[in-house]
Amino acid sequence: MDLRIFTEPQQGATYDTLLAVAKATEDLGFDAFFRSDHYLRMGSTDGLPGPTDAWITLAGLARETKRIRLGTLMTAGTFRLPGVLAIQVAQVDQMSGGRVELGLGAGWFEEEHKAYGIPFPKEKIARLEEQLAIVTGLWETEVGETFSYDGTYYQLTDSPALPKPAQSRVPVLIGGHGVSRTPRLAGRYADEFNMPFASVEDSGSQFGRVRAAAEEAGRKGTDLVYSNALVACVGKDDAEVARRAASIGREVEELKANGLAGSPAEVVDRIGRFAEVGSQRIYLQILDLDDLDHLDLISSQVQSQL
Known part of the structure; x- marks a missing residue:
């Protein structure tokens, strides 16, 4: 079971704060640092x-870390044209020495689009499908050849399909609750x-749907990694759990029901339940980015048992 750190910087964070969390992620032996892709805060912060x-x-x-994977949960398809996104991701992959992963979603938060003048189209899923075809198609095009695409929403003509990522294939992440x-x-x-x-239970059901869809597409269900994203709130005792829950404006019992909360033993047990339905990787949503002791505790007393 891989553990990855997942941050929500739109809630309030400087680059220096994110750098500190990323370096702690690397130093403490976590697999990756991921971040959301949002331009507007949510909730009371x-x-x-x-x-x-x-x-x-x-x-x-990418230039200030050496080992950890880096990526997004999820890049909003509404924010960037697919050709531009392919260039950006490939360049960051080169800058990292081949450690980047692209989570790509349709985009859903209408208010942030209004706040920053970003179009919010109705046909987001249909656009996402074309974006996936274009981004992966550009990367897969052999050097010296060109890529063209004639879609409903995007058209590319004789693109040189450059630059190429450092990796032979940048891992692409797709997620969500939709059943079809x-x-x-x-x-x-x-x-x-x-x-x-x-x-x-819902995770197990959705993993099954994705495995079936992969097989329908001519792949093996085991070709994909299956993962969860869950808010983390771990403490060495009840008082520390309560303090960390209060700092992010959440209730302990709600977090235990819907996330990974409690003592290290409780969290290890709950991770095991996700593993039983096929989860291979957990993205720990860390909402208090100043609490690096939280990461230390998870590394020493949770990750060490997995």
């Missing part, structure tokens, strides 16, 4: 000092399927 751009952040971290289109897209394009903020 003030969001200060303001948003950071996902791929600019990852470009910086989401598994179909994942079955065709994804290297990893992520089930965000879901129960053990």
Whole structure:
């Protein structure tokens, strides 16, 4: 079971804060540092000092880390044209020495689009399918050949399909709760399927749908990695769990029901339940980015038991 650190910088974080978390992620033996791709805070936080751009952040971290994987859960398909995104991700992959992964989703938070003048089209899933075809198609085109695409929403003509990532294939992550289109897209394009903020039972059901979709697309269900994203709130005792829950504005019992909360032993047991339904990787949503002791505890008393 891989453990990855997953951050939500739109809630309020500077690049320096994210760098500190990424370095702790690396030093403490976690597998990867991921971040959301949002431009507007959610909930009661003030969001200060303001948003950071996902791929600019990852470009910086690519040069300041050495081992950990770097990626997004999820890049919003509404934010960037697919040809531009393919260039950005390939460049950051080169800058990292081949450690980047692309989580790509349709985009869903309408308010942030209104706040920053970003179009919010109705046909987001159909656009996402074309984006996946274009981004992967550009990367897969042999050097010296060109890539063209004539879709409903995007057209590319004789693209040189450059630059290429450092990796022979940048892993593509697709996730979500949809029971038909989401598994179909994942079955065709994804290297990893992520089930965000879901129960053990719902995760197992969705993993089954994705495995079936992969087989329908001519792949093996085992070709994909299956993962979960869950909020983390771990403490060495009840008082520490309660303090950490309060710091992120959540209730302990709610976190235990819907996330990974409690003592290290409780969290290890709950991770085991997700593993039983096929989860191979957990993205730990860390909401208090100043609490690096939290990461230390998870590394020493949770990760060490997996």
